[in-house]
Amino acid sequence: MSDRRKFLKTAALGGAALTLGLSASAENPEVTSSKKKKKPGPVFKGGLVLSTWDAGISANQAAWKAMEGGGKALDMAEKGVNDTEADFRNLSVGLGGLPDREGHTTLDACIMDSNGMAGSVMFLEHIKHPASVARRVMEKTPHVQLVGEGAYRFAIGEGFPHDEYVSDEAQKAWKNWLKESKYQPIINIENHDTIGLLAMDTQGDIAGACTTSGLAYKIRGRVGDSPIIGAGLYVDNEIGAATSTGLGEAVVRTCGSFLVVELMRQGASPQQACEEAVLRIQKRHSNFKDFQVGFLAVNKAGEIGAYAVQPGFTYALYKNGENKLFKSASLIQPK
Numbered sequence: 001m002s003d004r005r006k007f008l009k010t011a012a013l014g015g016a017a018l019t020l021g022l023s024a025s026a027e028n029p030e031v032t033s034s035k036k037k038k039k040p041g042p043v044f045k046g047g048l049v050l051s052t053w054d055a056g057i058s059a060n061q062a063a064w065k066a067m068e069g070g071g072k073a074l075d076m077a078e079k080g081v082n083d084t085e086a087d088f089r090n091l092s093v094g095l096g097g098l099p100d101r102e103g104h105t106t107l108d109a110c111i112m113d114s115n116g117m118a119g120s121v122m123f124l125e126h127i128k129h130p131a132s133v134a135r136r137v138m139e140k141t142p143h144v145q146l147v148g149e150g151a152y153r154f155a156i157g158e159g160f161p162h163d164e165y166v167s168d169e170a171q172k173a174w175k176n177w178l179k180e181s182k183y184q185p186i187i188n189i190e191n192h193d194t195i196g197l198l199a200m201d202t203q204g205d206i207a208g209a210c211t212t213s214g215l216a217y218k219i220r221g222r223v224g225d226s227p228i229i230g231a232g233l234y235v236d237n238e239i240g241a242a243t244s245t246g247l248g249e250a251v252v253r254t255c256g257s258f259l260v261v262e263l264m265r266q267g268a269s270p271q272q273a274c275e276e277a278v279l280r281i282q283k284r285h286s287n288f289k290d291f292q293v294g295f296l297a298v299n300k301a302g303e304i305g306a307y308a309v310q311p312g313f314t315y316a317l318y319k320n321g322e323n324k325l326f327k328s329a330s331l332i333q334p335k
């Protein structure tokens with residue numbers, strides 16, 4: 001991680017803590033027990049936003065603002081992740097993201113609403129807000145997924161502007177990477193910061209969105225879990241929702257977010273469900289110690305869960321008038 005990047009991360013976290021009077025903490029009373037099975041309570045109608053990594057604090061605020069402006073869960077999800085997409089300093093989301101190995105930043109995003117409808121774009125270039133294009137795919141086409149040039153043409157046709165923005169920092173990092181061209185992602189540093197956001201409005205309805213520039217220095221054309229319904233995101237408004245971050249291939253292989261929601265359907269708490277999904281990844285990947293995957297989940301009662309393969313996964317929760325950053329528990333214990 002470059003010094004500048006380190007600084008930005010620290011500054012962003014410190015800044016959020018400063019302005020909101022918050023501190024990062026592992027103790028989250030909202031996380032349900034991983035031991036006991038208990039019936040979820042009544043549907044939570046206080047509004048809630050749950051999102052991945054440190055940038056989730058700002059995304060949650062944007063989602064909350066959308067709700068206060070009369071938006072529903074879907075608007076909260078879209079506006080929340082738009083906030084991260086617009087931050088060109090983020091090296092894993094939006095047009096500021098680290099490029100593929102040919103030097104191009106390509107974007108993946110999806111969105112799901114409370115009626116089980118879904119939209120997704122993959123391998124999309126030159127568009128600032130892929131999650132909004134995904135929403136348009138959901139609302140205006142008979143399809144779920146659009147890819148590459150077709151997705152780009154659809155976006156332009158829908159009035160999204162072409163954006164030539166190229167991040168100097170991302171290009172510099174790529175040129176540095178080219179010197180050795182060794183594909184060995186660094187846990188919690190590269191391929192970190194994808195935003196997956198789950199929103200619950202004051203009707204108790206749930207929606208979600210996930211958006212990323214994908215793995216740094218990926219093969220051109222590679223698509224990960226983030227835009228795949230059931231992998232990077234799944235919402236079932238009867239049960240709850242889940243989202244993921246980290247090595248997308250491991251999540252796709254295990255249908256991660258769908259698995260989490262189905263486990264909740266069978267009676268698991270959000271925390272139990274996230275832990276089980278991580279265990280499934282461990283079981284299927286002998287190299288699990290070499291990568292990170294994190295899951296977040298929420299159920300209709302507004303209970304939440306968070307679990308990761310490695311320590312270091314953070315998430316933001318806006319609930320009961322507070323927007324706080326937490327450290328997730330993990331399969332591998334911190335040293």
Ligand code: SD4
Nearest residue numbers: 192193194214224246248
């Ligand atoms: C991917 N899951 O494309 C994404 C990467 C990620 O933070 O989560 N980065 O595999």
